[in-house]
Amino acid sequence: MASSIQYAVIGLGRFGSSLSKELTELGHEVLGIDRDEEKVDEMSDILTHSVVADATDEEVLRSLGVRNFDCAVVAIGDNIQASIMAAILLKELGVKTVVAKALTDQHGKVLEKIGVDRIIFPERDMGIRVAHQLVSPNLLDFIELSKNYTIAELVVSKRIAGLTLKELDPRARYGCSIVAINKSEDMIIAPTADDILQENDVMVVIGRKDQIDDFESEAIR
Template sequence: MKKEFAVIGLGRFGGSICRALSTEGMQVLAIDKDEEKVNEFKNIASHAVILDSTDEVSLKEIGISNFEHVIVAIGENIQASILTTVILSELGVQRITVKAQNDYHEKILNKIGAHQIVHPERDMGRRIAHNLISNNILDYLELSDEHSIVEVKAGRKMKGKTLIDLDIRANYGCNVVAIKQGKSINVSPMADEILKEDDVLIVIGADIDISRFEKNLVIDD
């Protein structure tokens, strides 16, 4: 069965989530108090409604508690974001993901029932910074405050060597969970596999360990 999502706030962040979920064939209810934004998504989402999400009665009327996952993507209005999250939590929504504006906002959201908190601007900034450091760092995803997963191209320092030779786990405390070779992906690769220059390693570990790994093996001098 298709999952049912509700996206509250149809700005750049909420709008992009709404489009992506709809493209994947998910059932999506698009919500915003701005009529113009709602009209923009009438032909994109499964349903689109004009609604003030700080109004508990209105949320009950549309059956918001029946949705498996509600994304609160309200822009600059932190008060509205917090109040909406409180209402969703009290109504028993199964999963609530909220966009945080800053660390203080995140602390409050953690205390009032948000299941997942995202910082799109901050996280994108970190990803771009990693990409700028080296052409060999292809992608970077934060898993928690202290752990991440990074996608790196096997450059000059890794070319022709095996995972045994590099001993990434012992030397840097990171784990190579997969290797991409062209269009194929090798999950749990053999330790004696010889790396080629265009191979892409997917590495997981603590941020401090990934930083050492990048500086010593990924970034070419």
Template sequence: MKKQFAIIGIGRFGSSVAKTLCALGHDVLAVDRSQERIQEIADCVTHAVQADATDEETLRSLGIRNFDAVVVSIGDDIQSSILIALLCKELGVKFVIGKAQNDLHAKVLYKIGVDKVVFPERDMGVKIAHHLASTNVLDYIELASDYSLVEVTAIPEWIGKSLKQINMRVVYGLNIVAIKRGDDVLVSPKGEDVIYEGDVLVAIGRNDHIKMLEERAQE
């Protein structure tokens, strides 16, 4: 299912989130004060707008409340970051992620109602994008340029079936390396191991195959 995301602040982190979400097939609005940054990302996203997001009327005109989620990734201006996040919540954005510089910044963001706060390393944007794009994806770790490890909640059609019946390797081209069940972790599960409701499957494989799995998990 295609979703709509707005990324406010197109630095390294914001750019990484925006490009990855677009690559996953979602609509992305990129917003930044810098015309140069907007020009750089314009061809990689659905819409790119040069604007001051600290202005409430600007956010209204962008229809910010209609997005499934907004990522406030302002890196060098804590005051602007807090103000934009606050405006987004006040305007009715359902889910806001804020990038924080330090613990105090994070504490303030949570106080004003931000749903999730991250302290991103350079590549964290990719992980956040996959988490946003699929509610079933719990974690995503890029192992190489075209291979990743993903944690995905078992979808209804897998419940009660064995790994052999699901046949993940043939259907999705992925290898299941572990099953997380509550506090227990079953490492190197066998084909006869059955999937239960609430299980988390840890899979490894090519990024294009992981994308297929994410799309199936959202159906």
């Protein structure tokens, strides 16, 4: 499995709590921050740490050690000004990767101008899907088919480029199956064991979440 990454999630509303829960379940350390004591209490037994704090206060963020986190997600749901201010402070404090939820297109444009690394529009990106995309750099998309099974799009890395599906054999090794390969020139549905993977091809993989996670972290990276 992938090594643990430290995430700070600011704003524990519907989106932020969904995202932070899934990141925790994926084995990562998550600090949850919200002004609402009730929301923080709800997440206290789930996340690594959760605190009641104002993320628009630079000294507060500094005291929480946010600059040492690998990634900070601004998931503030109802206050565009607070969202922008928190994102600015996180960038100024030197957080490696800053991700922010945009409430409107204009909000997204402002976040882009202040240097936010990735902007999420929740109507297009569900919290669980985003969690998997943050954790897995080769993952383009993630759709939950049922409680147990998911379908994911994974980019072919240099590590596995040139292998046939028979040589890679994800079904035997990880329990998941490649059901299609999207090549720049064509889409192969139900590929055969002899089909060869090329770098930057997109594999459509079906399996349990843990099987796909293992396949992505152990075979592809």
